[in-house]
Every structure is written in structure tokens, then in C-alpha cells.
Amino acid sequence: MTLRGIHPVPFPIEESRELVHQMLRIRRFEEACAEWYGLQKIRGFLHLYIGEEAVATGVIHELAPDDAIVATYREHGHALVRGVPAKALMAEMFGRSTGCSRGRGGSMHLFDAERRFYGGNAIVAGGLPVAVGLGLADRMLARPRVTACFFGEGAVAEGAFHEAMNLAALWQLPVLFCCENNGYAMGTALARSQSQTDLCARAASYGMPARAVDGMDIVAVTLAAREAAAQVRNGAGPAFLEFQTYRFRAHSMFDPELYRERAEVELWRERGPLHTFTDRLKAEKVFSEADFQRIDAEVADEIRAALEFADTSPLEPVEDLLRDVHTPQASA
Amino acid sequence: MSTTSAREALHDALREALTNDSRVLLIGEDVGRYGGSYAVSKSLLTEFGPQRIRDAPLSELGFTGAGVGAALGGLRPIIEIMTVNFSLLALDQLVNTAATLRHMSGGQFSVPLVVRMATGAGRQLAAQHSHSFDGWFAHIPGLKVLTPGTVTDARYMLGIALADPDPVILLEHAQFYSETGTIGAPPTPDEAWRAATRRVGRDLTLIAWGGMLSRALAAAQRLAAEGIEAEVLDLRSLRPLDNERLIESVRRTRRAVVVDESWRTGSFAAEISARIMEGALYELDAPVLRVCSAEVPMPYAAHLEVAATPQIENIVAAARSVVHGGSA
Numbered sequence: 001m002t003l004r005g006i007h008p009v010p011f012p013i014e015e016s017r018e019l020v021h022q023m024l025r026i027r028r029f030e031e032a033c034a035e036w037y038g039l040q041k042i043r044g045f046l047h048l049y050i051g052e053e054a055v056a057t058g059v060i061h062e063l064a065p066d067d068a069i070v071a072t073y074r075e076h077g078h079a080l081v082r083g084v085p086a087k088a089l090m091a092e093m094f095g096r097s098t099g100c101s102r103g104r105g106g107s108m109h110l111f112d113a114e115r116r117f118y119g120g121n122a123i124v125a126g127g128l129p130v131a132v133g134l135g136l137a138d139r140m141l142a143r144p145r146v147t148a149c150f151f152g153e154g155a156v157a158e159g160a161f162h163e164a165m166n167l168a169a170l171w172q173l174p175v176l177f178c179c180e181n182n183g184y185a186m187g188t189a190l191a192r193s194q195s196q197t198d199l200c201a202r203a204a205s206y207g208m209p210a211r212a213v214d215g216m217d218i219v220a221v222t223l224a225a226r227e228a229a230a231q232v233r234n235g236a237g238p239a240f241l242e243f244q245t246y247r248f249r250a251h252s253m254f255d256p257e258l259y260r261e262r263a264e265v266e267l268w269r270e271r272g273p274l275h276t277f278t279d280r281l282k283a284e285k286v287f288s289e290a291d292f293q294r295i296d297a298e299v300a301d302e303i304r305a306a307l308e309f310a311d312t313s314p315l316e317p318v319e320d321l322l323r324d325v326h327t328p329q330a331s332a
Numbered sequence: 333m334s335t336t337s338a339r340e341a342l343h344d345a346l347r348e349a350l351t352n353d354s355r356v357l358l359i360g361e362d363v364g365r366y367g368g369s370y371a372v373s374k375s376l377l378t379e380f381g382p383q384r385i386r387d388a389p390l391s392e393l394g395f396t397g398a399g400v401g402a403a404l405g406g407l408r409p410i411i412e413i414m415t416v417n418f419s420l421l422a423l424d425q426l427v428n429t430a431a432t433l434r435h436m437s438g439g440q441f442s443v444p445l446v447v448r449m450a451t452g453a454g455r456q457l458a459a460q461h462s463h464s465f466d467g468w469f470a471h472i473p474g475l476k477v478l479t480p481g482t483v484t485d486a487r488y489m490l491g492i493a494l495a496d497p498d499p500v501i502l503l504e505h506a507q508f509y510s511e512t513g514t515i516g517a518p519p520t521p522d523e524a525w526r527a528a529t530r531r532v533g534r535d536l537t538l539i540a541w542g543g544m545l546s547r548a549l550a551a552a553q554r555l556a557a558e559g560i561e562a563e564v565l566d567l568r569s570l571r572p573l574d575n576e577r578l579i580e581s582v583r584r585t586r587r588a589v590v591v592d593e594s595w596r597t598g599s600f601a602a603e604i605s606a607r608i609m610e611g612a613l614y615e616l617d618a619p620v621l622r623v624c625s626a627e628v629p630m631p632y633a634a635h636l637e638v639a640a641t642p643q644i645e646n647i648v649a650a651a652r653s654v655v656h657g658g659s660a
């Protein structure tokens with residue numbers, strides 16, 4: 001349960017500012033994506049994370065530089081918070097050769113080897129077994145690292161989820177499973193697709209600690225991730241966190257949203273992670289509207305520069321179509 | 333010289349890989365305590381311990397994907413999928429992740445993963461345990477496919493696969509494990525991925541790989557008794573495919589028969605046949621023939637299974653037909 005409004009925010013003000021900054025970067029980046037999708041500069045599937053920003057922000061805030069991240073097709077926010085430059089991300093959205101995946105991935109396949117960001121997997125639950133393997137490598141090479149694996153509650157119905165949970169628990173691997181429960185898998189509400197809607201019960205059945213967290217509360221997310229990541233890093237085996245959250249936008253740009261009431265969306269918007277957190281900081285008089293405006297202006301500059309970079313970046317030459325299918329090797 | 337079975341050769345290859353590189357580990361169902369369902373990994377658990385000879389639960393999708401992640405994380409995993417039949421449950425990780433990661437990431441990641449699996453029919457295991465999907469795997473850009481058909485390749489192809497920075501699938505025919513022969517010199521790096529002429533001949537080229545190689549060679553021997561000299565080309569690698577040697581051989585012999593245990597429709601033999609048409613049509617003296625499996629789920633009864641799969645007699649008949657004319 002959230003303690004919002006009861007206890008003061010337990011972070012130094014600089015850290016709180018940073019959390020606001022990161023959530024705002026995601027929000028503004030994605031607003032720009034939606035706009036430029038309308039202008040047809042961005043195409044394909046585009047899944048926005050707006051409303052869920054606290055989850056990626058809080059969890060990734062708690063990771064060390066050599067920890068790994070495995071995410072889904074709804075991963076702009078994760079990549080941004082991880083430090084993949086907004087320019088490289090926006091250029092990828094535009095399909096340019098300067099994109100973080102050279103224009104080969106697009107919105108759903110953002111990668112960054114240097115930051116151990118393993119993508120952008122567009123197969124529901126496809127990332128979970130990969131995260132298990134990354135954890136296995138860390139375990140066998142005795143590296144005190146964590147692999148954070150993000151996925152939606154829809155993934156819990158897939159066989160890959162159960163196989164991965166079992167393997168991670170059986171082999172006691174350092175994987176932090178982060179379920180982003182936004183209530184819907186496309187148009188299918190959890191209760192309409194899964195016989196057991198208590199996701200923690202399902203994770204716990206594999207013998208790993210499992211905890212539900214208010215995913216709209218950046219404080220709750222950050223503290224839960226801090227504790228779980230430390231346990232995982234210290235060799236306690238995998239852990240599961242269910243972040244209860246909500247996406248404010250459609251599933252993708254093709255979704256007419258026939259499956260939910262506007263009133264429901266409005267209710268969740270009132271719990272939006274960005275304004276509830278800044279309101280709380282303001283109430284504590286450690287943060288002002290002017291502070292917010294300053295951060296917002298800084299973010300706006302970053303996004304503007306990213307858009308300009310993307311829009312003026314070159315396309316990959318068609319002659320290079322076949323590159324990066326295999327790893328180049330020095331000929332024998 | 334002493335003879336070795338393909339099973340022993342594969343075992344020695346595994347043992348060598350585990351000995352030489354501490355990053356190598358074997359993951360699969362019953363690879364440890366049980367010793368491998370085809371006994372290829374027998375006794376390795378004792379020697380290398382349960383961390384590196386890792387018995388996996390019945391989770392083909394899960395542990396194949398874990399192989400991808402382990403490869404990304406710096407290990408050199410060998411995934412053993414008990415048989416190709418169960419690889420259907422792992423296809424998503426092979427096709428959607430292992431094969432695509434390098435490209436989707438704009439060349440940032442390599443997936444040095446080796447996946448071994450037993451394949452093929454011939455032991456009366458019926459419709460769910462007798463598949464050949466060689467062409468399916470060879471269809472996928474981003475994967476490489478090796479098919480050992482000699483004990484020398486059984487001994488050395490694993491090393492070739494492990495030395496490669498990308499995902500490699502090794503298809504080991506279930507009947508091949510007990511074939512015996514003399515282990516020759518390891519292939520040179522230049523020859524690692526190339527087709528090999530197993531028998532020289534002037535009248536036609538028999539094209540085979542993996543489990544069908546020994547049948548093609550046996551057919552060639554029978555044909556020789558009738559005065560037909562068949563060249564036998566062992567493709568060895570289905571992707572990349574050695575187009576050069578394929579076309580060179582067929583241009584010389586002017587006739588070709590492709591032997592493939594898969595169903596004919598959409599088989600890898602169809603690909604070979606198309607390549608020959610593209611590269612050697614005007615040199616051909618006869619249409620390319622394919623000896624493939626009959627279009628039926630594999631029946632259990634022995635005589636029906638034999639009738640459904642390529643046999644030496646079928647290859648001989650097809651060869652006669654391309655040489656003398658008439659129907660196969």
C-alpha cells in the first residue's frame with residue numbers, strides 16, 4: 001500500500017528532482033513521438049508508455065551501470081532512463097542510420113550494447129528467457145549483477161513466462177522480474193484472460209519473493225526496486241515485482257479504444273505519476289512550480305534537438321541492406 | 333586405423349570443447365544424469381559437474397531463450413534440444429530472437445549460440461517423432477545450419493559451430509549416431525562451411541547431406557555396378573550454402589538428383605533444384621529429380637515408414653531415370 005501523503009518523500013531533493021526529470025523526459029519524448037507519427041515521420045507500431053513512467057524511472061534508477069535491462073516493444077522510457085541518448089532514440093523512430101539500431105529496429109527494437117540495454121522485444125514474453133540466460137551468465141561468471149526484465153501482465157499467460165520463472169528460481173539466478181500491470185493486454189482486461197488474477201500468487205508459486213507495488217507512485221516503485229535489486233544482487237535468487245499501473249494512451253496508434261470507458265481513464269489520470277509526485281514535493285515545500293518549469297524547459301530543448309537530429313539524419317544506403325545479418329569475421 | 337561411431341565422435345567433440353573453453357556449457361533435457369537421450373553426453377556430468385552439464389526442465393522455449401541470453405552474457409552455451417520434433421516449441425526464440433538480434437540491433441550484438449538436435453525418421457517412432465525440418469532452419473537469415481554426415485564432421489563440426497560468432501544449428505540424424513568410420517583430419521578454416529565431394533563421378537551428381545549422405549553413397553556404389561558413375565556432393569552446411577561447388581559439379585555431370593528426407597513440397601531439395609535451374613539450366617541433359625519423403629505424416633508400421641522415406645532403391649531408380657531417361 002502506498003504511504004503517499006503520510007510520510008515525507010524519503011529522498012534527498014536532488015534525487016527527487018532527477019526522478020521528476022526522467023519521468024518528464026519520457027512524457028515529452030512520447031508526446032513528440034505521437035505528434036511526429038501524425039506527421040508520418042514515424043511509422044510502424046508505436047506503443048506509448050505515458051502514465052506508466054514511474055515504473056521504468058524508479059526501477060532503472062536503482063540499477064548499476066553494468067546491470068542489464070530486457071524490455072518490451074513499449075520501451076522508449078526504459079531506454080531514455082537508461083541513458084540511451086534521446087537523439088539516437090528519435091533517429092531510430094525516424095528510421096535513420098544514426099538511430100540506436102541503425103534504423104533496423106524502429107520503436108519496438110531499441111538497443112544499446114554499451115549500456116547493456118538488450119531491447120526491445122516485440123514478442124510478448126519473448127524477453128523473459130533471454131533475461132534468464134543473462135542471469136545465468138552472471139551467475140556462472142560470478143558477477144554481482146542484476147538483470148531487470150520488464151513485461152506486461154499479458155505476458156503472464158504465455159508459456160515463456162512460466163518456463164522462465166521456473167528456470168530462474170530453479171537455478172537461483174539474479175533476475176528481477178518487473179511486471180508492468182496496466183490492466184489490459186491490447187483490449188483484453190486481465191480478468192477476461194487469466195484464471196488467477198493475483199499475479200504475485202503465480203510468481204510466488206515458483207518459490208520466489210513476489211510483491212505488488214503501486215506503480216503510479218514513484219516513491220513506492222523506487223523503494224521496492226531498491227530492496228528487491230539488493231536482494232537479487234546479493235545472491236538471493238530472482239524476485240518478482242508487480243507494478244500496478246495504467247496506460248493513459250491507446251495500446252498503439254491503431255487502437256480505437258473500444259474496450260474501456262473514458263471515465264476509467266480519467267480516474268487513473270488523477271493518479272498520474274508525474275503530477276502526484278510534483279504535488280507532493282510542492283506540498284513539502286522542497287520544489288516549486290518554477291523548478292518544474294525549469295526542468296520542463298530543459299527537457300523541451302533536449303527533445304527539440306533530438307527531433308532536429310532525427311529529421312536531418314541520413315537514411316541508411318540501400319546498398320547496405322544486407323549488413324548485420326551475421327557478424328563480420330576476419331577472412332581466414 | 334580404428335573406427336569410431338558418430339556418437340563417440342560427437343561425445344569427444346563436446347568433451348574437447350568443455351575442456352578447452354571454460355565458457356562452454358551444455359544445457360538440455362537429460363544431458364546430465366541420464367547421459368543424453370542419445371548417450372552423446374554420457375559421463376560428462378561426472379567430469380564437468382552440474383553447472384556446465386546442466387539438466388534442464390522440459391522447457392524447450394525457456395532454455396533455448398536462456399541460451400540466447402547466456403551467449404549475450406559472455407558464455408558459449410550449447411543447447412541440446414532432445415529432438416527436432418520438440419524444437420517446434422523453441423522456434424520463437426530461434427527465429428524471433430537468436431536469428432534477429434544482430435540485425436535488429438544494428439550490428440551491436442552477436443549471439444554465439446550452438447543448438448544441437450537429433451533429427452529424422454527410421455526408427456518407427458511415428459508421426460510426432462520423425463520430423464525433418466532442415467529446410468525450415470535453412471530458410472532463416474541469421475541462422476547457420478550444419479549437418480554432419482561423416483564421423484569426421486561429427487568430430488569437428490561442433491568446433492566449427494562454437495568458433496562462429498552467430499547462432500548455429502547442428503542437425504544430427506538419429507540413425508547417424510551409430511554409423512562408424514575413420515576420423516580424418518579436421519577441415520581447414522577454408523573448408524569449414526563448404527560442400528565436400530565424397531565420391532567423384534561423371535554421369536550425374538547425387539546431392540545429399542546429414543543422414544541421407546550414407547544412403548546416397550550406398551546408391552552410388554550400386555550404380556557403379558551398373559556402369560553409372562555418380563558424383564556424391566555432401567552439402568555439409570545448408571546455410572550458408574556452397575552454391576559454387578553445387579553448380580560446378582552439376583555443370584560437369586549435367587544431371588542431378590537431390591536426396592532430402594523432408595516432405596517434397598517446400599523442401600530444401602526444392603531450393604537446391606531451383607539453384608541448379610538458375611545456375612546450370614543450359615548445361616542440363618535431364619530434369620533435376622528429387623528423392624524426398626512421401627506427403628504423409630510418418631506412419632508407425634515398419635513397411636510404411638520405409639515406403640514413406642528415401643531409400644537406396646529410390647535413389648538408384650531416380651539416378652537411372654536421369655541418366656537413361658524414363659520415369660523414376
Ligand SMILES: Cc1ncc(C[n+]2csc(CCOP(=O)(O)OP(=O)(O)O)c2C)c(N)n1
Pocket residue numbers: 074122123124125151152153154155156180182184185186251
Ligand atoms: C506472442 C505474441 N502474441 C501476440 C502479440 C500481439 N500483441 C502485441 S502487444 C499485445 C498485448 C500485450 O499486453 P501486455 O503484455 O499486458 O503488455 P502491454 O502492451 O499492456 O504493455 C499483444 C497481444 C505479440 N506481439 N506477441
